[in-house]
Amino acid sequence: MGKNSDYMLGKKIEEWDLSVTNLHRVKQRSYEVGVLPVAAIEPHNLHLPQGHDFLHTTYISRRSCQLAWEQTQSVICMPGLPYGVDCNLMGFPLAIHVSQATLDAMVREIIESLAAHGIRKVLLLNGHGGNEFVALIRQIQTDLDVHVFLCNWWLVGRDKYDEIFDKRDDHAGEFETSVALALYPELVEPNVAGDGKTRPFRFEALEKGWVRTSRNFKNLNDHCASGDPAHASAEKGKKYLDIVCERISTFLIELANSTIDENFPHTKE
Numbered sequence: 001m002g003k004n005s006d007y008m009l010g011k012k013i014e015e016w017d018l019s020v021t022n023l024h025r026v027k028q029r030s031y032e033v034g035v036l037p038v039a040a041i042e043p044h045n046l047h048l049p050q051g052h053d054f055l056h057t058t059y060i061s062r063r064s065c066q067l068a069w070e071q072t073q074s075v076i077c078m079p080g081l082p083y084g085v086d087c088n089l090m091g092f093p094l095a096i097h098v099s100q101a102t103l104d105a106m107v108r109e110i111i112e113s114l115a116a117h118g119i120r121k122v123l124l125l126n127g128h129g130g131n132e133f134v135a136l137i138r139q140i141q142t143d144l145d146v147h148v149f150l151c152n153w154w155l156v157g158r159d160k161y162d163e164i165f166d167k168r169d170d171h172a173g174e175f176e177t178s179v180a181l182a183l184y185p186e187l188v189e190p191n192v193a194g195d196g197k198t199r200p201f202r203f204e205a206l207e208k209g210w211v212r213t214s215r216n217f218k219n220l221n222d223h224c225a226s227g228d229p230a231h232a233s234a235e236k237g238k239k240y241l242d243i244v245c246e247r248i249s250t251f252l253i254e255l256a257n258s259t260i261d262e263n264f265p266h267t268k269e
């Protein structure tokens with residue numbers, strides 16, 4: 001296993017990475033599973049890169065595919081879609097918004113391309129809470145002979161979350177800062193970070209969570225964060241990322257090795 005930074009960009013030819021492999025090699029392979037990362041470009045408190053979601057999701061996708069490749073030689077990591085649904089963060093400079101409809105159209109056509117090349121198992125690896133793909137998957141599986149799976153990667157290790165982190169948070173706090181410190185500490189400026197305190201809702205139903213809405217982030221605070229980064233560390237980030245990549249790669253191996261029959265993805269009985 002190389003350094004974390006080895007997973008950020010193609011530094012050598014890897015046959016599990018569509019960005020860097022070539023036709024000569026692709027022609028000799030038979031790919032079972034395509035992995036498509038989808039992210040967002042948005043502010044993360046004052047101290048994390050605006051491309052954080054794109055960077056961490058690319059890393060997780062590449063590392064998981066590499067681990068799965070070692071066992072299967074049939075998983076391909078696609079270049080990720082950097083942009084995501086960010087209309088509710090547009091109150092902050094250089095948040096970039098593309099609509100869910102645009103994103104759905106891109107994802108759909110990429111999956112159609114994969115299907116045309118015989119890849120009928122696809123994992124959408126989502127790294128941004130504002131992107132929602134379940135409706136698309138429901139429709140696409142009705143329209144095409146493909147099986148699409150969705151993984152919101154930050155949820156993969158939730159059962160271990162409280163063992164690793166002090167507090168639950170949801171944007172650019174302890175969790176995301178730990179991930180950044182583990183993967184690219186040189187891109188983090190901890191000394192400029194805000195405390196991530198947010199204005200609560202005025203309605204109990206929203207605070208309790210049995211009524212939901214979409215938050216406009218500029219109403220939360222002035223630094224586009226929800227969660228305190230003060231207790232973040234590279235060790236915490238690494239622990240969580242290791243769990244995530246291990247679990248995703250295990251799923252990819254199982255998926256690659258499973259034949260599509262009439263009951264797929266359910267058991268035969």
Ligand SMILES: [Zn+2]
Pocket residue numbers: 044052053127128171172176
């Ligand atoms: Zn994020």
